[in-house]
Amino acid sequence: xxxxxxxxxxxxxxxxxxxxxxxxxxxxxxxxxxxxxxxxxxxxxxxxxxxxxxxxxxxxxxxxxxxxxxxxxxxxxxxxxxxxxxxxxxxxxxxxxxxxxxxxxxxxxxxxxxxxxxxxxxxxxxxxxxxxxxxxxxxxxxxxxxxxxxxxxxxxxxxxxxxxxxxxxxxxxxxxxxxxxxxxxxxxxxxxxxxxxxxxxxxxxxxxxxxxxxxxxxxxxxxxxxxxxxxxxxxxxxxxxxxxxxxxxxxxxxxxxxxxxxxxxxxxxxxxxxxxxxxxxxxxxxxxxxxxxxxxxxxxxxxxxxxxxxxxxxxxxxxxxxxxxxxxxxxxxxxx
Ligand SMILES: [Zn+2]
Numbered sequence: 001x002x003x004x005x006x007x008x009x010x011x012x013x014x015x016x017x018x019x020x021x022x023x024x025x026x027x028x029x030x031x032x033x034x035x036x037x038x039x040x041x042x043x044x045x046x047x048x049x050x051x052x053x054x055x056x057x058x059x060x061x062x063x064x065x066x067x068x069x070x071x072x073x074x075x076x077x078x079x080x081x082x083x084x085x086x087x088x089x090x091x092x093x094x095x096x097x098x099x100x101x102x103x104x105x106x107x108x109x110x111x112x113x114x115x116x117x118x119x120x121x122x123x124x125x126x127x128x129x130x131x132x133x134x135x136x137x138x139x140x141x142x143x144x145x146x147x148x149x150x151x152x153x154x155x156x157x158x159x160x161x162x163x164x165x166x167x168x169x170x171x172x173x174x175x176x177x178x179x180x181x182x183x184x185x186x187x188x189x190x191x192x193x194x195x196x197x198x199x200x201x202x203x204x205x206x207x208x209x210x211x212x213x214x215x216x217x218x219x220x221x222x223x224x225x226x227x228x229x230x231x232x233x234x235x236x237x238x239x240x241x242x243x244x245x246x247x248x249x250x251x252x253x254x255x256x257x258x259x260x261x262x263x264x265x266x267x268x269x270x271x272x273x274x275x276x277x278x279x280x281x282x283x284x285x286x287x288x289x290x291x292x293x294x295x296x297x298x299x300x301x302x303x304x305x306x307x308x309x310x311x312x313x314x315x316x317x318x319x320x321x322x323x324x325x326x327x328x329x330x331x332x333x334x335x336x
């Protein structure tokens with residue numbers, strides 16, 4: 001992480017898990033009870049979307065609008081934890097938008113996340129059982145308007161309980177160039193807040209999106225519900241830095257930018273001369289063990305991973321929620 005992580009009090013759900021129950025219920029159909037309901041609601045909400053036929057799809061991967069796999073996918077192949085051949089498949093769908101969002105960057109960011117989260121070969125616990133974890137990500141690039149529309153539908157305001165998004169696997173990522181950001185945000189990397197249990201709204205800097213850069217995988221970790229090593233405190237960390245180790249962790253010399261060991265100055269600072277080299281981070285079993293996996297309460301082997309806020313970022317890296325708060329603050333200031 002460089003810079004801040006945007007916070008969201010609007011936490012609900014996150015990257016989805018929906019588990020295919022082949023091993024538990026026999027081959028192929030017991031998983032449909034929950035998913036059918038879900039599927040039907042999605043179809044009801046998405047079909048009338050007037051923009052769906054007019055917004056071009058830049059991605060060869062699935063989009064809900066133009067190629068609504070979810071409508072026909074009885075097994076819930078997007079946004080799920082499904083046990084296939086004894087492995088836990090965790091799926092997420094990334095929706096990229098913003099001034100610098102394009103096919104190339106979207107592909108690189110998605111591949112970075114998928115590759116880096118699969119490198120550990122570790123396991124996740126689900127309902128008391130351990131499964132090797134496999135991350136599968138899909139993506140699309142779309143307009144700001146279309147991302148906003150999807151987000152609003154995903155908010156699921158019509159749900160009386162309003163406790164979960166329609167599709168917890170959906171993630172929204174704004175991509176902008178550093179050049180377009182205000183001076184105080186030049187080094188801002190991404191959104192998402194792990195401290196409240198996860199998120200599905202991100203802000204990526206286009207210049208950071210290069211093969212091997214771990215920043216996107218780090219933010220995805222926040223989305224899955226992970227917090228920084230040491231929390232808000234500056235701490236020393238020995239060994240290969242895991243994906244949630246940040247530049248306020250003093251690390252061994254092999255993992256700093258200048259080859260000198262990191263030095264803790266106080267509980268909030270490390271010596272900035274020997275900062276973590278972010279390309280050295282790797283997803284570990286510790287990260288997988290700490291994922292915030294929430295089984296659904298219906299007793300089926302399904303659940304969500306992380307959290308969801310459905311927040312739209314503006315080009316300056318502020319969320320629609322922050323803008324709303326600023327507007328309220330300004331109004332208050334004016335009246336006093
Ligand atoms: Zn972070």
